[in-house]
Amino acid sequence: MSEAIGWWGVPLAVFGGAVRVSTPFLFVSLGECITERSGRINLGLEGTLVMGAMSGYAVSYTTGSPWLGVIAAGAVGVLMGLAHGLICSLDRVNDIAVGIALMLFGIGLAFYLGKPFIQPAAPQLPSIDFGWWSDIPQVRAALKINALFLVGVALAPFLLWTFKNTRWGLILRTVGENAEAARALGYAIIPTRVIATCVGGFLGGIGGSFLSLYYPGSWNERLSSGQGITAVALVIFARWNPMLCFYASLLFGGAGALGPSLQSVGVTQGYYLFNAAPYVLTLLIMILTCSPKRTLIGAPGELSITR
Amino acid sequence: MGSDFTLNRRRLLQGAAAGATVAALAGLPTARRAYAADFTVGFIYVGPHDDFGYNQAHAQGAAAVKKMAGVKVLEEENVPEDVAVEKSMESMIQQDGAKLLFPTSFGYFDPHILKIAPKYADVRFEHAAGLWTDKLPKNIGSYFGYIFEAQFINGIVAGHTSKSGKLGFVAAKPIPQVLQNINAFTLGAKLVNPKATTQVIFTGDWSMPVKEAEACNSMIDQGVDTVTMHVDSPKVVTQTAEKRGAMTCGYHCSQAALAPAGYLTGAEWNWTDLYPKFVTMAMKGEMIPNFYRGGFKEGLIKQSPYGAKVGDAAKKQADEVKAALSAGTYLIFKGPLKDNKGKEVIAAGASLSQSNESDVQLESMHFLVEGVLGDLPG
Missing domain, CATH: 3.40.50.2300 (Response regulator)
Incomplete structure (x- = not known):
């Protein structure tokens, strides 16, 4: 077995935790970033996450291939996104209310359909070993990185570039910023938003499959402790910028690992406070950066919360 | 106006009658069934x-x-x-x-x-x-x-099997029932290896899958090679330990199927x-x-079958203590016993027996015995 590494364990656990815990945050927040840039808020991503976790696990178990599970989770996410996108396209339908409804629906449906999959163990996603150069088993364990995380890491700058430099990104931003202007330019508003919500759902579903297929790596009904909702809030925290979403996800992941790792080196007082660290941080940044004189920097103009 | 009223009243009466019939028809069988x-x-x-x-x-x-x-x-x-x-x-x-x-x-x-x-x-x-x-x-x-009797047996087995003498305990909340288990597990391990320590991590709630996995990982990073737990579902801790090559003592019911390599034994309810x-x-x-x-004596708890890594010496001692517990002749919390701050919590000669007389004291336990690495809040 391994030797103790003492206080070095804390930064290592925070780093390892940031990598392990952040992936669902990363996928859901990137997905929501796309959706919100089109001018809609999809709060249903929590339901999508849970549905994705359940269906990914179920498909991995029945087919024996975890990657098929990931694809299935994404597909379920697209369906959930499609439902949100289409319902919100009706006149005078509030996207936040639909989102909450879909969140409850997704969670309930996942619990109902997921019953038979709580017991069996499904094949898990493999991890890539980046710690081969180190003799310290703890470092090797922390550097076992899942491929989905790497996909997320690549996706964030790619999205930023897409938003800024491509025709698609421009259409998406115009629709989200000012629907009248987009209509004047001849862009289809509703299809753009529906597609954006579907893509958001796709990423949300994949985020869910990471929970059940890699870390913590099993399906049960309390798998998601609100990661989906937290990730939606992360998008606002990250000012609708995909790269900032990436950093914020890492921050939340690392902060989540802080409590347990401090206890393991003997800092045992106030672990409830350490566990609450990410939320305190969110509140602080929100308070420090908001101003009554203007809307949030970077907020798409068509969002129902800014309109 | 007048005719409208009659019509409404007639409809109302019809409706009420129909409703009552339906309710009576529907209500009768259910009432009878119940x-x-x-x-x-x-x-x-x-x-x-x-x-x-x-x-x-x-x-x-x-x-x-x-x-x-x-x-x-x-x-x-x-x-x-x-x-x-x-x-x-x-x-x-x-x-x-x-x-x-x-x-x-x-x-x-x-x-x-x-x-x-x-x-x-x-x-x-x-x-x-x-x-x-x-x-x-x-x-x-x-x-x-x-069930702490079975956690005591877990501790004995872990004390024999652990190479580092560093054990880990993933706990939900610092309530007496959880502390009994942490203490009994530690005392069992110290019976075999007086230098054994138990690192405890509180996750804060009964079911926190991500925190439980993180707790398990960070303890293993600190050299812990055997973990046990008191959370609602030991599945995540067991699987995480198995992935990292650590050993597990189960809790609540048998998790042997989840960790074929590292499952040692477990404390199970016998409801x-x-x-x-x-x-x-x-x-x-x-x-x-x-x-x-x-406890064992009354048949309210039981022990999971021993896993592959449990040696003969461990089996022998565990079985002996279990037999004594089943006979009702073995005390786990007996003085002199110090907590991990050095304060005496049970005086020499005194004890907390596993019987109804001591229950109030047992179930208001608020200390961690010597050998537990961790603190109680407040």
Whole structure:
């Protein structure tokens, strides 16, 4: 077995935790970033996450291939996104209310359909070993990185570039910023938003499959402790910028690992406070950066919360 | 205006008559079904009934009750420890005519069962782990097993098998029942290896999959090679330890299937014996004792079969102690005993026996014994 590494364990656990815990945050927040840039808020991503976790696990178990599970989770996410996108396209339908409804629906449906999959163990996603150069088993364990995380890491700058430099990104931003202007330019508003919500759902579903297929790596009904909702809030925290979403996800992941790792080196007082660290941080940044004189920097103009 | 009124009144009467007929037709059979010969027993769980943990242990007990003749079993899962459990209990009583309820989660007791029980004097409420006292209603009962005896056996096995002598404990909340387990596990390990330590990490709640996995990982990073836990579902901790090549002692029910390489043994509930006994007593109209406790001796708990890594010396010592516990001649918490701050918590000559006399002290335990690395809040 391994030797103790003492206080070095804390930064290592925070780093390892940031990598392990952040992936669902990363996928859901990137997905929501796309959706919100089109001018809609999809709060249903929590339901999508849970549905994705359940269906990914179920498909991995029945087919024996975890990657098929990931694809299935994404597909379920697209369906959930499609439902949100289409319902919100009706006149005078509030996207936040639909989102909450879909969140409850997704969670309930996942619990109902997921019953038979709580017991069996499904094949898990493999991890890539980046710690081969180190003799310290703890470092090797922390550097076992899942491929989905790497996909997320690549996706964030790619999205930023897409938003800024491509025709698609421009259409998406115009629709989200000012629907009248987009209509004047001849862009289809509703299809753009529906597609954006579907893509958001796709990423949300994949985020869910990471929970059940890699870390913590099993399906049960309390798998998601609100990661989906937290990730939606992360998008606002990250000012609708995909790269900032990436950093914020890492921050939340690392902060989540802080409590347990401090206890393991003997800092045992106030672990409830350490566990609450990410939320305190969110509140602080929100308070420090908001101003009554203007809307949030970077907020798409068509969002129902800014309109 | 006048004719409208007549029409409305006539419609109203017709509607009411039709409604009453439907209600009568629908109501009769349900009423008959609910109060027929079947004795109705309700089980309420805080999580899924097949969670490889606390709820599964209770559900196995419920399954044993289901096999009894003349008994109808109701089960509801995922009921949070708030007003929701009051609604579940009342609907089981009012709609299904339940006469005996097993709301199993710790947090259901106070205030929820205490609030509902006085309203239904003819219904029996049996709660796991609640502390019944004379002042509480007579239709509430509390039962629990001295599962720390089995955690003590876990500790003995872990003490033999661990190479580093560093053990880990993933705990939910610092309540007495959890502290008993942490302490007994540590004392068992120290019986074998006086230098053994138990690192404890509190996650803060009964089911926090991500935190539990993180806790397990960071302890293994600190050199811990054997972990056990007291959380609702030991699945995540067991699987994480197995992935990292560490050993596990299980809890609640057997997790051997999840960790074929590293599972040593486990502390399990044996509700499958107790629940049919309680139901039989209730059906005969006998009074179930309001305060019911027991360990190996009374058959309320059991030990998982030993895993592949457990050596003969470990098996021998564990079996000997288990035999003594079953005979009721072995004390786990005996003085002189110091806590991990050096303060004496049990004086020389004194002890907390596994019997009803010591229960109040046992179930208000608020210390961590010497050898536990960790602190209690407050």
